[in-house]
Amino acid sequence: MSKNVLILPGDGIGPEIVEQAKRVLELVNEQYSLGLEFTEALVGGAAIDADGIPLPEATLDAAKKADAILLGAVGGPKWDAIPDFQIRPEKGLLGIRSNLGLFGNLRPAILYPQLAHASSLKPEIVSGLDILIVRELTGGIYFGQPRGVRVKEGGVREGYNTYVYDENEIRRIGRVAFEAARQRGKKLCSVDKANVLEVTVLWREIMDDLAKEYPDVELSHMYVDNAAMQLVRAPKQFDVMVTGNMFGDILSDAAAMLTGSIGMLPSASLDVNGKGMYEPCHGSAPDIAGQGKANPLATILSVAMMLRYSLNEGDTADKIEAAVSQVLDQNLRTVDIMSDGMTVVTTAQMGDAVVAALKG
Numbered sequence: 001m002s003k004n005v006l007i008l009p010g011d012g013i014g015p016e017i018v019e020q021a022k023r024v025l026e027l028v029n030e031q032y033s034l035g036l037e038f039t040e041a042l043v044g045g046a047a048i049d050a051d052g053i054p055l056p057e058a059t060l061d062a063a064k065k066a067d068a069i070l071l072g073a074v075g076g077p078k079w080d081a082i083p084d085f086q087i088r089p090e091k092g093l094l095g096i097r098s099n100l101g102l103f104g105n106l107r108p109a110i111l112y113p114q115l116a117h118a119s120s121l122k123p124e125i126v127s128g129l130d131i132l133i134v135r136e137l138t139g140g141i142y143f144g145q146p147r148g149v150r151v152k153e154g155g156v157r158e159g160y161n162t163y164v165y166d167e168n169e170i171r172r173i174g175r176v177a178f179e180a181a182r183q184r185g186k187k188l189c190s191v192d193k194a195n196v197l198e199v200t201v202l203w204r205e206i207m208d209d210l211a212k213e214y215p216d217v218e219l220s221h222m223y224v225d226n227a228a229m230q231l232v233r234a235p236k237q238f239d240v241m242v243t244g245n246m247f248g249d250i251l252s253d254a255a256a257m258l259t260g261s262i263g264m265l266p267s268a269s270l271d272v273n274g275k276g277m278y279e280p281c282h283g284s285a286p287d288i289a290g291q292g293k294a295n296p297l298a299t300i301l302s303v304a305m306m307l308r309y310s311l312n313e314g315d316t317a318d319k320i321e322a323a324v325s326q327v328l329d330q331n332l333r334t335v336d337i338m339s340d341g342m343t344v345v346t347t348a349q350m351g352d353a354v355v356a357a358l359k360g
């Protein structure tokens with residue numbers, strides 16, 4: 001039976017990197033007779049331009065029907081000036097995540113050995129780095145109610161958001177993280193701010209409770225400020241990290257630089273059944289859009305995650321990851337991961353190289 005992959009290029013560098021990832025997906029589809037069919041839809045700023053809203057009904061319907069979704073990135077200065085926050089491009093992305101229940105966000109920060117000199121840290125501190133950040137994606141302060149901007153007495157405006165998690169949401173993401181840790185290095189660090197925020201006191205309590213079901217996994221807790229510092233001091237102390245929506249957003253961007261560039265960090269956002277949306281962790285990078293400078297590897301590696309987690313094609317995922325490694329062995333680098341003695345290539349040339357490596 002055929003499976004449908006919905007492609008959402010989005011804005012800025014989104015279409016450029018998705019084009020390369022799509023070539024890779026189309027190639028493996030043909031090579032290994034995966035039976036994938038592709039549809040494309042608008043999201044974010046591109047959807048605002050066409051339909052006036054960041055998540056048109058047709059896009060949400062297509063997302064619900066798809067077996068898996070590949071997204072580029074959304075947002076950019078063209079839409080930043082829109083006064084109504086409800087039609088910011090990012091609402092399209094958050095709308096898909098929440099409507100599809102994609103609560104489990106996996107963000108693997110892996111240093112390819114070839115990129116040891118592109119990392120922000122010294123090679124000896126990062127060599128062999130392989131961390132998985134498990135970020136809760138459909139709750140927390142991103143979605144908590146009430147939220148808004150109100151006028152206080154005296155006419156002073158105040159903005160407010162609500163940081164809320166119920167125990168089921170915490171347990172659900174905790175299980176994803178404990179299961180991942182069980183499959184990996186058997187070490188899980190839960191990141192919170194339990195010295196200040198009640199919601200994370202509950203988070204810590206639930207994680208401790210879950211730990212009783214996973215005696216083979218060593219659970220530790222860390223405050224988020226320390227976790228940010230430890231990530232850039234001694235990142236290899238971590239195996240799996242689990243945290244809430246906003247802390248996970250911030251920590252995963254920090255972890256990205258340990259791997260050489262945010263252009264190397266893929267992600268999977270999964271629902272309870274393993275259906276998922278796959279996207280690079282970075283944004284639409286308006287500063288380099290349209291210049292052929294964007295690194296497409298995070299998006300190509302997101303395709304590998306799609307094959308592994310949603311399409312039951314783990315062997316093909318391995319082949320894509322091996323092809324990425326091979327291309328790095330050939331010393332090809334986009335600008336963001338460039339270092340001495342390497343050859344700089346464009347977004348499309350990097351795509352060409354991965355396609356050629358897969359063809360063998």
Ligand SMILES: NC(=O)c1ccc[n+]([C@@H]2O[C@H](COP(=O)([O-])OP(=O)(O)OC[C@H]3O[C@@H](n4cnc5c(N)ncnc54)[C@H](O)[C@@H]3O)[C@@H](O)[C@H]2O)c1
Pocket residue numbers: 013017072073074075076077090093261262263279280281282283284285286287288293294295296298336
């Ligand atoms: N998932 C998403 O769609 C997503 C994620 C983050 C930010 N955004 C949106 O993107 C827009 C820009 O945000 P930002 O500038 O804060 O973050 P960004 O991630 O787009 O860019 C941050 C920096 O990283 C660089 N960069 C990002 N991806 C790269 C790649 N593949 N190759 C090389 N360099 C890359 C950019 O050039 C920029 O200097 C905003 O509208 C923001 O809301 C969207």
Ligand SMILES: CC(C)[C@H](C(=O)O)[C@@H](O)C(=O)O
Pocket residue numbers: 075090093094249281282283
């Ligand atoms: C664009 C934005 C809403 C998004 C987030 O904060 O989740 C992005 O930064 C990400 O990391 O996917």
Ligand SMILES: [Mg+2]
Pocket residue numbers: 249250253281
């Ligand atoms: Mg982010």
